[in-house]
Amino acid sequence: MNDRPLILIVEDDPTVSGLLQTLMHMEGYETLSAKDGLEGLLKAEFRHPALILLDVMMPNVDGERVLDELHQRPEFTNVPVVIVTxxxxxxxxxxxxxxxxxxxxxxxxxxxxxxxVGELLGGGKA
Known part of the structure; x- marks a missing residue:
């Protein structure tokens, strides 16, 4: 079983998403990516990430709507969200x-x- 914290990266630009994934892997985190807000919400619900890196300007469901949706769900109350925009x-x-x-x-x-990210997850490299 993997005990590394999971970071969900919700970013529509594949270059930025890849950079964020590489950076988070180098810091010792597991990552999961989503190319828009709808996919991000579905993956968050399914995998329960420790932290979410969220772009704002995306197709289909934008980051503002994702943030609103997350704040309405009790299971995400303690999941930090970092806006990267x-x-x-x-x-x-x-x-x-x-x-x-x-x-x-x-x-x-x-x-x-x-x-x-390290501060929010309690320490830095996993």
Whole structure:
């Protein structure tokens, strides 16, 4: 059985998704990816990730709707969500919802993102 924390990466850009997966693997985490919000919600429900890295601007179901849906479900109350987006107003829009430190703008600093994930999951490298 794998005891590494599972991180769900919800990102429609395959290049960014691949970069996030590689970074999280290097930090010792297991990853699962979804290419849009609908797929992300389904995978979150099925696999119960320890943390979600969530893009905002995606086709079908966007990140804002995913965030709303997650906040309505008790099983995700304690699952941290880190917004990773290129949206110019990201901090104004999402700081009140997920907290200032959990909004990362693209292009992002990989070291800072890895450090934040480690803080949220209680320590860093698994």
């Amino acid at each position: 290129g949206r110019a107003d990201a901090h104004a829009a999402f700081d009140p919802v997920v907290g200032h430190d959990n909004v990362i703008t693209k292009p992002f600093d990989a070291t800072a993102l890895a450090r934040r």
